[in-house]
Amino acid sequence: MSAPRRRRDRVLEWLAEHDLDAMLVKSPANMRYLTGFTGEGFAVVAVVGQAVSTDSRYAIEAKEEARGYKTVMSPDGHLAGAIKFLGEIECRALAFESEAMTYGEYETLRKKLRGVKLKGVKGVVEERRRVKDSAEIALIRQAAAIADRALAPLLATPPLGITEKEFALRLQTEMLRAGADSIAFDTIAAVGPNAARPHAVPGSDVLRRGQMLKVDCGACLGGYRSDITRTVFLGKPTRQFREVYSAVYEAQQAAVRAVRAGVEAAELDRIARRVLDERGYGDKFGHGLGHGVGLQVHEGPGLGSRSKDVLQKGMVVTVEPGVYIEGWGGVRVEDTVLVTARGCEVLTNTPKLEFG
Ligand code: ZN
Ligand code: ZN
Numbered sequence: 001m002s003a004p005r006r007r008r009d010r011v012l013e014w015l016a017e018h019d020l021d022a023m024l025v026k027s028p029a030n031m032r033y034l035t036g037f038t039g040e041g042f043a044v045v046a047v048v049g050q051a052v053s054t055d056s057r058y059a060i061e062a063k064e065e066a067r068g069y070k071t072v073m074s075p076d077g078h079l080a081g082a083i084k085f086l087g088e089i090e091c092r093a094l095a096f097e098s099e100a101m102t103y104g105e106y107e108t109l110r111k112k113l114r115g116v117k118l119k120g121v122k123g124v125v126e127e128r129r130r131v132k133d134s135a136e137i138a139l140i141r142q143a144a145a146i147a148d149r150a151l152a153p154l155l156a157t158p159p160l161g162i163t164e165k166e167f168a169l170r171l172q173t174e175m176l177r178a179g180a181d182s183i184a185f186d187t188i189a190a191v192g193p194n195a196a197r198p199h200a201v202p203g204s205d206v207l208r209r210g211q212m213l214k215v216d217c218g219a220c221l222g223g224y225r226s227d228i229t230r231t232v233f234l235g236k237p238t239r240q241f242r243e244v245y246s247a248v249y250e251a252q253q254a255a256v257r258a259v260r261a262g263v264e265a266a267e268l269d270r271i272a273r274r275v276l277d278e279r280g281y282g283d284k285f286g287h288g289l290g291h292g293v294g295l296q297v298h299e300g301p302g303l304g305s306r307s308k309d310v311l312q313k314g315m316v317v318t319v320e321p322g323v324y325i326e327g328w329g330g331v332r333v334e335d336t337v338l339v340t341a342r343g344c345e346v347l348t349n350t351p352k353l354e355f356g
Contacts, residue, residue, distance in 0.1 A: 003133060003278070004066075007034050008034050009034075016156070020093045020265050024043075026042055027099075029286055029294075034298065038065060039054050039058025039062060040055075040057075041054035042078050042082070048090075049070065050070065051070040051072050051082070052071055053073070053080075061127075064271050072084060077226060086116070089250055091113075092115075094116055094119065096119070099122045121207075123300075124263055128310070130292055137314070138290075140226060141347055144228070144266075146178045146180045147180075147226050147228050147350075148235070148349050151217060151350045152349075154174065154215075158207060163202070163203070164205055167213075172217075175217070179221070181221055184220040188200055188202065188214065188217070190213070191208070193329050194292075195213070195231070198286070198324055200214070205325045207249075210234065212231050212232070214330060215331075218293075224295060224318060225295070226293065227293050227336050228335065229334030230350055233245075244281065244331050248323050248331045248333050249333055255271050259311065259339060260311070260344065261313040261318070264310055265289075265301050265303045265307040266308075273289075273305070276321065285307075285323055286324065289321060290303035290317050292315060292317050300353075303318070303319070317337060319334065
């Protein structure tokens with residue numbers, strides 16, 4: 001049985017358990033996961049029939065990718081097409097993704113589907129996406145290798161005298177050249193004090209000797225993403241940089257060593273935080289330790305201090321502590337790792353700085 005079909009069957013089981021006839025799927029990642037369809041629109045998953053509602057721009061993709069799904073199109077839009085199909089299959093109780101639908105779309109459902117029970121749900125498909133199958137892991141592994149092939153040479157001899165924007169552009173070009181379908185997310189390249197912003201947007205500041213450079217990037221292949229951050233120093237590292245970097249590096253390595261199936265995600269965050277606390281940087285690590293990676297660059301499980309998640313074999317997560325000091329800069333080290341029964345496999349392998 002194909003992966004989309006197996007995934008759809010699990011959603012159908014869930015619907016049956018909850019006395020629902022159909023689920024209306026809007027989230028692009030969930031739609032791709034369930035149907036294989038990469039275009040825009042809605043999917044309807046029901047025991048009595050499945051459809052993708054789209055428009056002529058994606059008609060060929062819908063037919064080729066969403067096997068076993070009827071393609072529906074309405075001149076009144078994607079939602080209208082889905083509603084028409086729900087009428088055809090006589091849906092009486094419908095689940096919809098409360099976090100993906102707009103309020104306007106919800107009002108349309110209420111108006112057009114009078115008498116149909118509407119139930120907003122969240123996480124139904126997302127929870128099933130957390131543990132990856134072997135085909136998904138293979139794509140993430142390749143996406144990670146592609147990012148490494150682009151990033152490692154650029155960081156081995158960083159080009160000086162170009163802007164952050166130009167650096168990001170070169171990195172993105174190299175990822176596409178190395179086989180990426182697209183970039184996984186907007187590349188971050190930040191020099192000097194700009195590195196104090198965890199999600200800095202590349203600008204016109206120039207890479208010069210005597211500055212740190214923080215780079216966060218990822219490649220996308222077959223819909224699956226990788227995520228890696230490296231921080232380097234252009235020229236001879238200052239003492240403060242070495243201190244901060246060593247603290248972040250050791251926090252990251254300690255957390256990576258602790259990753260395995262069965263460990264609480266929050267415990268990993270604590271392990272990294274403890275190292276940074278001991279070095280006096282605990283209050284400079286504002287974000288969570290990491291996140292799941294897959295069809296979206298940020299998905300479950302969460303690896304923050306408040307996470308209730310427990311890691312399972314087959315999850316792919318990032319481990320990315322950082323220290324950010326306003327006016328000075330910031331250091332983050334991030335790897336994407338595959339959780340295994342006894343540990344993890346690090347998928348991102350661009351060399352890291354190491355100070356002995
Ligand atoms: Zn990242
Ligand atoms: Zn990340």
